[in-house]
Amino acid sequence: xxxxxxxxxxxxxxxxxxxxxxxxxxxxxxxxxxxxxxxxxxxxxxxxxxxxxxxxxxxxxxxxxxxxxxxxxxxxxxxxxxxxxxxxxxxxxxxxxxxxxxxxxxxxxxxxxxxxxxxxxxxxxxxxxxxxxxxxxxxxxxxxxxxxxxxxxxxxxxxxxxxxxxxxxxxxxxxxxxxxxxxxxxxxxxxxxxxxxxxxxxxxxxxxxxxxxxxxxxxxxxxxxxxxxxxxxxxxxxxxxxxxxxxxxxxxxxxxxxxxxxxxxxxxxxxxxxxxxxxxxxxxxxxxxxxxxxxxxxxxxxxxxxxxxxxxxxxxxxxxxxxxxxxxxxxxxxxxxxxxxxxxxxxxxxxxxxxxxxxxxxxxxxxxxxxxxxxxxxxxxxxxxxxxxxxxxxxxxxxxxxxxxxxxxxxxxxxxxxxxxxxxxxxxxxxxxxx
Numbered sequence: 415x416x417x418x419x420x421x422x423x424x425x426x427x428x429x430x431x432x433x434x435x436x437x438x439x440x441x442x443x444x445x446x447x448x449x450x451x452x453x454x455x456x457x458x459x460x461x462x463x464x465x466x467x468x469x470x471x472x473x474x475x476x477x478x479x480x481x482x483x484x485x486x487x488x489x490x491x492x493x494x495x496x497x498x499x500x501x502x503x504x505x506x507x508x509x510x511x512x513x514x515x516x517x518x519x520x521x522x523x524x525x526x527x528x529x530x531x532x533x534x535x536x537x538x539x540x541x542x543x544x545x546x547x548x549x550x551x552x553x554x555x556x557x558x559x560x561x562x563x564x565x566x567x568x569x570x571x572x573x574x575x576x577x578x579x580x581x582x583x584x585x586x587x588x589x590x591x592x593x594x595x596x597x598x599x600x601x602x603x604x605x606x607x608x609x610x611x612x613x614x615x616x617x618x619x620x621x622x623x624x625x626x627x628x629x630x631x632x633x634x635x636x637x638x639x640x641x642x643x644x645x646x647x648x649x650x651x652x653x654x655x656x657x658x659x660x661x662x663x664x665x666x667x668x669x670x671x672x673x674x675x676x677x678x679x680x681x682x683x684x685x686x687x688x689x690x691x692x693x694x695x696x697x698x699x700x701x702x703x704x705x706x707x708x709x710x711x712x713x714x715x716x717x718x719x720x721x722x723x724x725x726x727x728x729x730x731x732x733x734x735x736x737x738x739x740x741x742x743x744x745x746x747x748x749x750x751x752x753x754x755x756x757x758x759x760x761x762x763x764x765x766x767x768x769x770x771x772x773x774x775x776x777x778x779x780x781x782x783x784x785x786x787x788x789x790x791x792x793x794x795x796x797x798x799x800x801x802x803x804x805x806x807x808x809x810x811x812x813x814x815x816x817x818x819x820x821x822x823x824x825x826x827x828x829x830x831x832x833x834x835x836x837x838x839x840x841x842x843x844x845x846x847x848x849x
Contacts, residue, residue: 423508425468427517432458433469433500437476440742441493447477447742468504476503477741478567481540486531490524497521502528543567547749548734555785558833562783565833570738572614573605573837575634575662579669579698583610589625590614597623606836607818608643610669611636613836629696634662637735637830637840640818641728641779642666644828644842646810649674651723656680656766658704661690663728668699679704680715710765722769724777729759731780731787735839738832752786759787763795767802770847776802779828779842788841789827796845805844 436454440447451473455466476483476492476499483492483499492499498521505513505525518525539546542563552559576583583604590602590612597618605611613636620626620633642663647653647670655664658679668677677699681687684706694702705714732752733743763778770776778795780787796802806826811818820829828842 423468423512425504425508425513425517426465427514427519428461429465429468429472430497430500430504430513430517432461432465433472433504434497436469436473437492437499437503438496440473440477441480441496441499443742443746447473447740472500472503472507474569474741475507476500477745478569478737479506479543480741480745481543481545482533482536485533485536485540486528488528488531498524501525505529544744545748548744551784551786555783561833562831562839565831566734566737566783566839567741568738568832570635570832570838571836572617572633573608573635573639574612574614574631575608575639575666576610576612577630577632577665577669577697578610579673580628581630583612586612586625586631605636607816608636608639609814609816610666611639627696629698632662632665632693632697634666635736635838635840637835637837638662638781639666640811640816640828640830641726641777641840641842642670643811643814643816644777644779644807644844645670645724645726645775646814647671647675647677647724651675652678652718652721653724654678654680654718654722654726654766654769656710656725656727656769657729657762658690659683659686659728661687661693661702661704663726664690664702664704665693665697665699667726668697668702671701673699673701675701677702678718680707680712682707682709710762715765715769719768720771722771723774725766725769725774727763727766727776727778729762729778729780729787730755731759731782732784733781734783735781735831735841738838752784756786756791759791760795763791764799767795767799767845767847770802772847772849774847775805776845776847777842778845779840781838781840783831783839783841788843792843792845801849802845802847805846807842807844810844 439450501521502525533541539549542549556562576586587602590600593599603613605613625631647667649672658664658681664679687704687706690704732747737744767776804826807828808820830837830840
């Protein structure tokens with residue numbers, strides 16, 4: 415924990431008050447953190463851009479490191495003492511000296527005391543910044559669980575997918591690295607694995623860029639982009655993105671298909687699917703057909719039974735692989751919810767499987783690190799559906815000049831983890847139907 419102010423950082427009382435008000439809402443865990451933060455900033459219009467960034471970064475830090483925040487606050491509950499919690503969070507980030515004297519309001523001793531508490535005597539789950547149930551499951555599954563959970567407690571970079579229908583990665587990299595009227599030069603880098611992926615450590619206001627407005631780039635984690643590559647769709651095929659959501663993977667699939675064939679984007683949440691509409695308009699794709707469905711047994715799904723070449727099931731999941739971006743999930747989710755989701759996942763996978771024609775493929779994926787939602791679920795499905803066989807993911811990617819060494823540890827599965835691969839946690843399995 416830092417006790418030295420970061421150069422140039424000055425935390426005002428207004429920042430502390432805004433963060434305290436935000437934490438009082440966030441720590442009830444009554445909804446997604448990003449939605450709560452959006453409402454908060456719309457109501458608090460007096461904050462300038464710099465102060466808003468300080469509050470947002472501190473709020474995410476509080477969620478990432480909530481276990482240790484509770485531990486060092488000792489008898490005080492962050493929800494019941496949100497201003498003290500805000501001071502401690504900001505002091506951990508920027509140092510006590512960065513806090514304006516007026517902002518402390520007599521709490522300096524309490525903040526200093528909290529900063530001096532060492533975590534080496536804290537329970538293992540506190541040190542790992544996760545609930546005990548998640549530490550137990552991760553430790554049972556991963557020999558390097560400590561490193562994995564430490565990586566999931568860090569902020570994530572910003573990954574972009576280049577829309578190859580309109581441009582190429584080298585052109586976009588050159589644009590990002592040069593000064594333009596819309597942005598200063600950015601140290602953009604090609605990622606390790608994704609052929610169309612670019613990584614930024616900074617998080618600029620993308621929506622103002624011509625690159626974004628003209629559909630040349632989309633925000634998408636490298637691991638998510640590689641899931642689309644597992645599908646490996648061919649031109650003129652019929653493909654279904656069965657749980658399309660706002661359509662990130664749909665757009666990636668459409669680009670891989672070069673806007674040919676037919677690509678159906680299904681989802682049971684019409685509101686989420688509506689988010690695909692403006693993205694689709696920017697992308698230049700003409701082969702995508704979005705449709706809200708009532709369930710995996712919808713009549714529109716039944717009409718396509720046995721006719722589809724490739725089906726992607728990006729199943730609803732715990733989101734434990736995305737804790738770098740969505741740290742509130744680890745506090746909003748529990749083992750009871752995991753059991754409920756497993757039932758949903760089994761039903762969705764079985765429903766989507768009916769679409770696949772003989773010789774076709776089904777790709778099951780999640781952004782979870784837990785075997786219960788991944789390997790174990792797929793193995794149970796294949797045992798019940800012998801017409802499907804698991805294919806090795808590595809050769810499918812290698813055929814697209816993507817080399818990832820999954821080795822015996824993960825093969826035949828697709829497994830991406832932040833401490834090993836630098837992206838969010840993702841799982842993928844490729845199943846081929848024989849008859």
